[in-house]
Amino acid sequence: MTDWTHEAARLDAEDPLAKWRAEFLLDEGVAYLDGNSLGALPRATPERLQRAIRQEWGEGLIGSWNGAGWIGLPQKIGGMIAPLIGAQAHEVIAADSVSVNLFKLIGAALQMRPGRKVVLSEPGNFPTDLYMIAGQEAQGLAERRLADRSDIGSALDDDVALLLLTHVHYKTGAMYDMAALTKAAHATGALVLWDLSHSVGAVPVDLNGVGADFAVGCGYKYLNGGPGAPAFAWVAQRHHADLRQPLSGWMGHAAPFAFEDDYAPAPGVSQLLCGTPPILGMRALEVGVDLMARIGMEPLVAKSRALSAFTGKVMAACVPELACISPADPAARGSHLSYVHPHAYELCQALIARRVIGDFRAPDALRLGFAPAYVSFADCWRAVSELRAIIDSGDWRRPEFSTRAAVT
Numbered sequence: 170m171t172d173w174t175h176e177a178a179r180l181d182a183e184d185p186l187a188k189w190r191a192e193f194l195l196d197e198g199v200a201y202l203d204g205n206s207l208g209a210l211p212r213a214t215p216e217r218l219q220r221a222i223r224q225e226w227g228e229g230l231i232g233s234w235n236g237a238g239w240i241g242l243p244q245k246i247g248g249m250i251a252p253l254i255g256a257q258a259h260e261v262i263a264a265d266s267v268s269v270n271l272f273k274l275i276g277a278a279l280q281m282r283p284g285r286k287v288v289l290s291e292p293g294n295f296p297t298d299l300y301m302i303a304g305q306e307a308q309g310l311a312e313r314r315l316a317d318r319s320d321i322g323s324a325l326d327d328d329v330a331l332l333l334l335t336h337v338h339y340k341t342g343a344m345y346d347m348a349a350l351t352k353a354a355h356a357t358g359a360l361v362l363w364d365l366s367h368s369v370g371a372v373p374v375d376l377n378g379v380g381a382d383f384a385v386g387c388g389y390k391y392l393n394g395g396p397g398a399p400a401f402a403w404v405a406q407r408h409h410a411d412l413r414q415p416l417s418g419w420m421g422h423a424a425p426f427a428f429e430d431d432y433a434p435a436p437g438v439s440q441l442l443c444g445t446p447p448i449l450g451m452r453a454l455e456v457g458v459d460l461m462a463r464i465g466m467e468p469l470v471a472k473s474r475a476l477s478a479f480t481g482k483v484m485a486a487c488v489p490e491l492a493c494i495s496p497a498d499p500a501a502r503g504s505h506l507s508y509v510h511p512h513a514y515e516l517c518q519a520l521i522a523r524r525v526i527g528d529f530r531a532p533d534a535l536r537l538g539f540a541p542a543y544v545s546f547a548d549c550w551r552a553v554s555e556l557r558a559i560i561d562s563g564d565w566r567r568p569e570f571s572t573r574a575a576v577t
């Protein structure tokens with residue numbers, strides 16, 4: 170029988186990213202496999218926030234908009250995210266939430282394709298993506314069309330203004346072929362908006378390489394920006410001149426401090442700002458993005474694939490009653506694996522009680538995420554061995570494990 174403890178230790182000893190775990194404040198007793206939902210806390214963040222609060226806010230007061238560079242943080246952090254997604258620095262801005270950025274870019278795309286109203290997506294996409302299309306539909310601006318993953322190509326026709334897809338599926342981890350779908354959409358005259366929430370910081374993304382139009386992504390998952398961190402939005406340079414987004418707030422004005430009555434959009438992605446940026450959230454995001462940029466996408470992707478391949482193999486060998494719904498090929502999936510089981514919720518709670526943190530996605534999926542900057546092979550083996558013990562002991566049947574929490 171394979172000695173998985175030994176094998177995990179061997180892989181950890183050879184792991185070139187192992188040293189980066191010390192850059193996070195993670196309790197050694199916790200195996201944190203939920204960084205795809207909320208990334209871990211970078212060691213440098215508390216001190217950076219202290220400085221932002223005490224010096225920049227407390228001492229610098231309003232002067233810090235200029236003096237500490239607060240006003241330029243959305244563009245600065247956008248520029249730091251750019252190399253992680255194959256973008257140019259001036260094409261990315263950190264702002265608002267993914268949901269709000271989706272609304273802005275769906276609106277922008279519809280205005281660029283007059284005469285077309287259909288926004289095409291897939292059933293089972295992350296709900297906010299579908300709800301944001303519905304929000305435009307309720308105003309009579311869009312028509313929502315859903316097609317299964319394998320039928321996207323045939324659902325593209327000349328009524329489609331925008332194809333909106335999540336690159337890595339939040340539940341299954343399945344990853345779209347971004348280049349092929351972007352090409353297929355463009356062939357029918359549609360624009361493409363990619364939701365990179367489960368991609369950025371974990372899988373290779375080359376937005377300009379594939380010629381995509383728009384993208385949004387999350388700051389609090391693999392970018393480790395903290396709960397409710399600002400998200401980001403990307404617009405290909407070639408669309409900057411025609412960009413008109415519907416949330417025309419004063420911070421996206423060409424001259425916000427001219428206080429004019431009439432709206433005039435700022436050039437480029439600066440127009441995507443709406444209200445005042447949340448500076449403390451920006452400062453925390455800056456630390457998280459800086460860490461990812463220093464590690465570099467290539468080693469992050471390699472480690473992510475190695476972790477999920479190892480876990481997939483060990484789970485299949487040791488806990489065969491859990492059925493994996495993620496693609497078998499590491500290159501065809503993101504950085505998490507999902508397993509279905511009729512008692513997935515209880516299994517997940519029992520795991521958390523043993524300080525192995527994954528999550529549950531209704532109705533029956535146990536999701537294990539592998540944030541490559543800080544997850545170890547030992548963490549992965551621990552998740553599998555604890556699951557085996559939980560099932561063998563019947564521990565998951567304890568009544569407290571079936572009580573549903575508000576947030577899962």
Ligand SMILES: Cc1ncc(COP(=O)(O)O)c(C=O)c1O
Binds near residue numbers: 268295364400
């Ligand atoms: C694919 C995807 N899109 C969007 C969101 C929501 O982003 P936000 O909470 O920033 O609106 C999430 C997760 O929360 C997600 O997984």
Ligand SMILES: Nc1c(O)cccc1C(=O)C[C@H](N)C(=O)O
Binds near residue numbers: 340
């Ligand atoms: N944003 C979240 C939150 O505020 C609470 C709980 C979970 C989340 C999430 O990020 C969910 C996540 N997008 C997912 O893939 O399931």
